[in-house]
Amino acid sequence: MKLLLLWVPLVLVPLVIHNNVVLTILIFTYLLGILAVSFNLIFGFTGQLSLFHAAAFGLSAYATYLAMAHWGVPFWLGMVVGVVFVSLVSLVIGTICFRFNLRELYFAIVTLAFSELFRLVILNWNSFTNGSLGINFTLTPTLWIPGRGVVPVQGTMMWYYLSLVAVVLAVGFYSRIVHSWMGRCFASIRLNDDLADTLGINVFRYKLIAFVAANAGAAVAGSLYSFYISYIDPHYFSIDQSLAIIAMALLGGSRYVAAPIVGALVLTALPHVINVNAEARLLIYGLILILTILVMPRGIVGVLVTGLRRPSRAPQTPERPRHAA
Amino acid sequence: MLLEIRNLTKRFGGLTAVSDLSFTLAEGDILGIFGPNGSGKTTLLNLISGVYQPTSGRLVWAGEDLIGRRPHEIAAGGIVKTFQNPQLFGELTVFENVAVAGHLRLKRRAGWRRVATLLPARHGSDDDLHERIERVLALCRLGSVRDQPAKSLSYGGEKMLGVAMALMCEPRVLLLDEPGSGLGQDEIRNLDEVLRDLRTHGTTLVVIDHRVGFLGRLADRAIVIHHGAKIAEGPPGDVLRERSVVDAYLGPGHA
Numbered sequence: 001m002k003l004l005l006l007w008v009p010l011v012l013v014p015l016v017i018h019n020n021v022v023l024t025i026l027i028f029t030y031l032l033g034i035l036a037v038s039f040n041l042i043f044g045f046t047g048q049l050s051l052f053h054a055a056a057f058g059l060s061a062y063a064t065y066l067a068m069a070h071w072g073v074p075f076w077l078g079m080v081v082g083v084v085f086v087s088l089v090s091l092v093i094g095t096i097c098f099r100f101n102l103r104e105l106y107f108a109i110v111t112l113a114f115s116e117l118f119r120l121v122i123l124n125w126n127s128f129t130n131g132s133l134g135i136n137f138t139l140t141p142t143l144w145i146p147g148r149g150v151v152p153v154q155g156t157m158m159w160y161y162l163s164l165v166a167v168v169l170a171v172g173f174y175s176r177i178v179h180s181w182m183g184r185c186f187a188s189i190r191l192n193d194d195l196a197d198t199l200g201i202n203v204f205r206y207k208l209i210a211f212v213a214a215n216a217g218a219a220v221a222g223s224l225y226s227f228y229i230s231y232i233d234p235h236y237f238s239i240d241q242s243l244a245i246i247a248m249a250l251l252g253g254s255r256y257v258a259a260p261i262v263g264a265l266v267l268t269a270l271p272h273v274i275n276v277n278a279e280a281r282l283l284i285y286g287l288i289l290i291l292t293i294l295v296m297p298r299g300i301v302g303v304l305v306t307g308l309r310r311p312s313r314a315p316q317t318p319e320r321p322r323h324a325a
Numbered sequence: 326m327l328l329e330i331r332n333l334t335k336r337f338g339g340l341t342a343v344s345d346l347s348f349t350l351a352e353g354d355i356l357g358i359f360g361p362n363g364s365g366k367t368t369l370l371n372l373i374s375g376v377y378q379p380t381s382g383r384l385v386w387a388g389e390d391l392i393g394r395r396p397h398e399i400a401a402g403g404i405v406k407t408f409q410n411p412q413l414f415g416e417l418t419v420f421e422n423v424a425v426a427g428h429l430r431l432k433r434r435a436g437w438r439r440v441a442t443l444l445p446a447r448h449g450s451d452d453d454l455h456e457r458i459e460r461v462l463a464l465c466r467l468g469s470v471r472d473q474p475a476k477s478l479s480y481g482g483e484k485m486l487g488v489a490m491a492l493m494c495e496p497r498v499l500l501l502d503e504p505g506s507g508l509g510q511d512e513i514r515n516l517d518e519v520l521r522d523l524r525t526h527g528t529t530l531v532v533i534d535h536r537v538g539f540l541g542r543l544a545d546r547a548i549v550i551h552h553g554a555k556i557a558e559g560p561p562g563d564v565l566r567e568r569s570v571v572d573a574y575l576g577p578g579h580a
Binding site for chain 1: 374376395396397400401405406408412413414415416417421424425426427428429431432439442443490491494
């Protein structure tokens, strides 16, 4: 509950700062924050490096827009279509990966292959997705506001509060899961899944739940993000996007539910602070990633909480099961 | 009959680790399994707990066939094993390790209703679970280290934590794989007390141990395995004096 107070200053920010650049950076931070926080459920808490997260984000963006354009549904229903579609796709991919017990790099590679598969479909299905040109949105989300009726979501202020509410709800949702018996099951899978199995934990079921729940968050982020920038293209699915998500989670701190938002802030603000071209930006992401892993494996929030002290074992190294003879 | 093992065989390539082995276990039994190193004792426990699938033979648990079941299903059914080399969640505290092992208890009590405890409005009461964890920690003499990370424990502490986690699963049969190996004198005494406690509580136990004297006093019955096959069965005192058993352990010509 006390942690809830940390959000209060963010509610007040637009009242104090009228600079649109700052507010825009924060909107991106919140929307990408949802993406990074949801990723961390499967990565930081369950220990599975999914490279499908960017694809879940992109698929939902396309599904939301196409549902609105073809079926004429309002934005929020379109988002539900996106989340349901992504959840069903995740259920299939997760079932395949976890039934075959793909671990660590094998899981990462297969999820990457699935996201490439979807990227190629989106890229080549010109009549439906407009291929590599992407889609410029002509539709805007609407919102019912007491006293003002149904209004289109536009302008920095409205997007600021909408994205802030969304990220707070996302953090609430994931922290509820992480700090429950289900979160304990996820931790047991991350730390020693053979042991979890012999203690009666259905490893397959809980990996699948974590994968679907994480991708559902990416779907929400994808719908909101694409409508904020009013544009989608197949680049949403790219490996750079997946790497940026990993960087956000690691940089913020993969042991804390809300910490990836801090990572999202740093990576969103950075291009504005140091003016570099896109290629150099990737280089800087890479350097940040390497430095984070070497110097502060617990991330920025981890450093703030426990100091620079290096843990005796890097958090991302899964416990090697020591097999009984 | 609680557990019935019939003609169980496990081959790894050309190696027959368990060969045509049969025995039964009744409620409240304490069965000792003896055998030289590499005789197939651990493989046998891994077969019962579903870690390995047998090449042939049957495992019948309370009238149900266990072949093809996953380890978590077998644990949920009530057969839980500890590991010879302790397996832990090293980053978590001792308390949290035991809490993870409380999953089956939660599942049995709440069933699908446990999903409802995830809703924001419902602050699912963990009191009952906490009480049980404290009792298990006290039984295993881990109360004083409850908030330490599991990886900081001594080897003996790790093994006791393994037993505590298995007990938290509320097993009907507990399979203990050399719980005493590698322990110091004090730790051994500790373990023996815990096992005697379990015996008084009527827990059904299958124990692998090399300490013939101790297990001889604890167990009602013993089987001796050599090259994966059962070579003797009966009261521990009698079994360990049998000619074939002495030959298996010490080599022929020692008796």
